[in-house]
Amino acid sequence: MKRIKTLKMNYEFKNVFSKGKYYIGKQVIVYFLNNRLGYNRIGIAISSKLCKAVKRNRIKRLIRASYQRFCFTEVSSYDIVFIWNKKANIEDASFEIISKDLNKAFLKFGIIK
RNA sequence: AUUGUAAAUUAAAUAGUCGCGUAUAGCAAAUUCGAAAGAAUGCGUACGAGGAAAGUCCGGGCUCCAUAGAGCAAAGAUGCUUGAUAACGUCAAGCGAGGGUAACCUUAGGGAAAGUGCAACAGAAAAUAACCGCAAAAUUAACACAAGUGUUAAUUUUGUAAGGAUGAAAAGGCGAGGUAAGAGCUCACCGUAGAAAUAGUGAUAUUUCUAGCCGUGUAAACCCCAUCUGGAGCAACACCGAGACUAGGAGGCUAAGACUGCUCGUCAUCUCCUUAAUUUGGUGGCAAGAUGCAUAUAGCAAUAUAUGUACUAGAUAAAUGACUAUUCACGACAGAACCCGGCUUACAGAUUUACAAAUAAA
RNA sequence: GCGGAUGUGGCGGAACUGGCAGACGCGCUGGUCUUAGGAACCAGUGUCACCGACGUGGGGGUUCGAGUCCCUUCAUCCGCA
Numbered sequence: 379m380k381r382i383k384t385l386k387m388n389y390e391f392k393n394v395f396s397k398g399k400y401y402i403g404k405q406v407i408v409y410f411l412n413n414r415l416g417y418n419r420i421g422i423a424i425s426s427k428l429c430k431a432v433k434r435n436r437i438k439r440l441i442r443a444s445y446q447r448f449c450f451t452e453v454s455s456y457d458i459v460f461i462w463n464k465k466a467n468i469e470d471a472s473f474e475i476i477s478k479d480l481n482k483a484f485l486k487f488g489i490i491k
Numbered sequence: 492a493u494u495g496u497a498a499a500u501u502a503a504a505u506a507g508u509c510g511c512g513u514a515u516a517g518c519a520a521a522u523u524c525g526a527a528a529g530a531a532u533g534c535g536u537a538c539g540a541g542g543a544a545a546g547u548c549c550g551g552g553c554u555c556c557a558u559a560g561a562g563c564a565a566a567g568a569u570g571c572u573u574g575a576u577a578a579c580g581u582c583a584a585g586c587g588a589g590g591g592u593a594a595c596c597u598u599a600g601g602g603a604a605a606g607u608g609c610a611a612c613a614g615a616a617a618a619u620a621a622c623c624g625c626a627a628a629a630u631u632a633a634c635a636c637a638a639g640u641g642u643u644a645a646u647u648u649u650g651u652a653a654g655g656a657u658g659a660a661a662a663g664g665c666g667a668g669g670u671a672a673g674a675g676c677u678c679a680c681c682g683u684a685g686a687a688a689u690a691g692u693g694a695u696a697u698u699u700c701u702a703g704c705c706g707u708g709u710a711a712a713c714c715c716c717a718u719c720u721g722g723a724g725c726a727a728c729a730c731c732g733a734g735a736c737u738a739g740g741a742g743g744c745u746a747a748g749a750c751u752g753c754u755c756g757u758c759a760u761c762u763c764c765u766u767a768a769u770u771u772g773g774u775g776g777c778a779a780g781a782u783g784c785a786u787a788u789a790g791c792a793a794u795a796u797a798u799g800u801a802c803u804a805g806a807u808a809a810a811u812g813a814c815u816a817u818u819c820a821c822g823a824c825a826g827a828a829c830c831c832g833g834c835u836u837a838c839a840g841a842u843u844u845a846c847a848a849a850u851a852a853a
Numbered sequence: 854g855c856g857g858a859u860g861u862g863g864c865g866g867a868a869c870u871g872g873c874a875g876a877c878g879c880g881c882u883g884g885u886c887u888u889a890g891g892a893a894c895c896a897g898u899g900u901c902a903c904c905g906a907c908g909u910g911g912g913g914g915u916u917c918g919a920g921u922c923c924c925u926u927c928a929u930c931c932g933c934a
Contacts (some may be wrong), residue, residue, distance in 0.1 A: 384808070385808090408518090414848095421808085422808095429823080430545090430825075431545090431826055432824095432825050432826055433825095434826095435811095435826065436812085437814095438513090438572045438812095439811085439812045439813085440512085440812075440813080442510090442812080443509095443510075443812055443814095444813080446509090446510065446511095446813090447509095449811085473812090473813060473814080477813095
């Protein structure tokens with residue numbers, strides 16, 4: 379399955395937020411939770427209060443693009459949720475900083491080596 | 492050349508690597524997911540967001556509610572004229588009013604004599620104007636003298652809108668005549684209202700005559716008049732596949748339902764109320780349309796007609812991104828979600844056309 | 854997609870038919886009281902300025918005059934399917 383699986387329902391997001399572990403990066407906050415499906419599922423949540431649709435779309439694309447850069451050697455099964463850090467300025471969103479954040483987060487929880 | 496007015500166009504480009512969505516009677520493989528309906532997978536090829544996609548402020552298509560019906564009421568919208576349009580609160584061309592030296596811009600612009608309400612404070616008075624004042628007559632009192640008149644004051648009656656601290660607004664304005672004092676009482680000029688003629692489809696304009704002007708403002712207060720509007724929305728709706736389908740009550744007539752009230756009429760047979768439950772997946776709807784562009788004809792124009800030509804975004808947590816290199820003016824506002832016509836709002840710059848003003852030069 | 858509500862000092866919250874905007878409460882500042890603090894009481898508190906002008910989310914309009922009426926726009930909140 380090459381296509382990225384996504385989280386869809388509201389209760390799935392709530393489950394990850396309440397039970398999962400998290401890492402706070404400069405621009406992105408990452409939540410992790412184990413699942414038993416045998417593959418990863420991701421969800422990206424950006425509040426509509428932060429900015430308008432074009433910038434929100436851009437952030438989603440940046441996160442998705444940087445997620446695809448990591449090739450997962452082991453068969454990992456996690457639910458991962460990405461949230462924009464409210465302290466960071468939306469105008470400064472860039473691919474480099476987001477991919478660094480993701481790299482640190484994945485290293486911390488041992489998904490990649 | 493400067494300053495300005497109006498209208499229109501455009502919305503960085505190129506190459507490479509990786510990646511995303513849709514389509515595919517191209518090639519390959521017959522497998523995977525699912526309870527089923529159904530869906531998906533590799534490679535290749537093609538295509539893949541705007542002028543506002545936005546706000547949701549109007550109007551329509553489409554679907555269901557009966558085929559969307561009839562009448563009265565209620566509620567709401569619009570409001571100079573003529574035309575355009577599927578329709579509109581939109582657009583075009585005009586008229587009136589206001590602004591600008593001008594090009595040009597703005598304009599919810601019917602009715603106040605159908606009725607009701609309101610006009611704070613100030614002011615004599617805020618809408619059937621006599622409080623002060625001005626003037627005349629009568630009475631009383633005082634004073635003067637030439638001795639029955641005059642002057643002054645007060646009171647009463649009458650006439651009078653010239654003047655009066657105010658106010659946004661004071662009863663057409665201003666000047667002259669006139670008068671006891673005054674007054675459109677009379678006259679000239681200006682304004683207003685009405686009628687006729689002429690021009691125009693018409694709003695209206697011009698001219699002439701008449702009326703001395705007997706009614707202020709507010710309808711974006713209620714209202715009156717004219718015109719218009721049935722309701723709900725693609726989460727509509729149709730179909731396919733699962734799951735669930737409890738207990739009690741009422742009606743099956745004249746009941747209940749189909750936007751609100753009433754009356755009439757129609758439809759369907761099971762419907763409604765309370766409690767429990769109201770879960771979940773797929774397919775269609777879904778992209779060629781009152782479409783855009785060019786030319787010709789009609790028209791001042793909006794637009795219409797004809798011919799030619801162009802047009803594969805179609806998702807369902809929602810597709811356009813990342814990196815590298817080069818160039819420049821160094822990139823604004825901003826992301827389709829059933830589809831169209833408008834309106835409104837946001838917007839870095841770049842380009843083009845037409846016109847106006849005064850100055851300078853030729 | 855459809856529908857509704859709200860916006861006024863630093864904060865909450867009044868102002869009715871258009872007619873003196875900032876009532877009232879909390880907070881803040883200064884003073885009295887106290888050895889000190891609290892409580893209590895008194896005075897002040899939009900901005901520029903000290904005459905006056907501008908101020909009810911922003912921009913227009915109607916009116917003699919808008920917090921109030923109308924249009925447009927921004928922000929926040931809520932409901933339904």
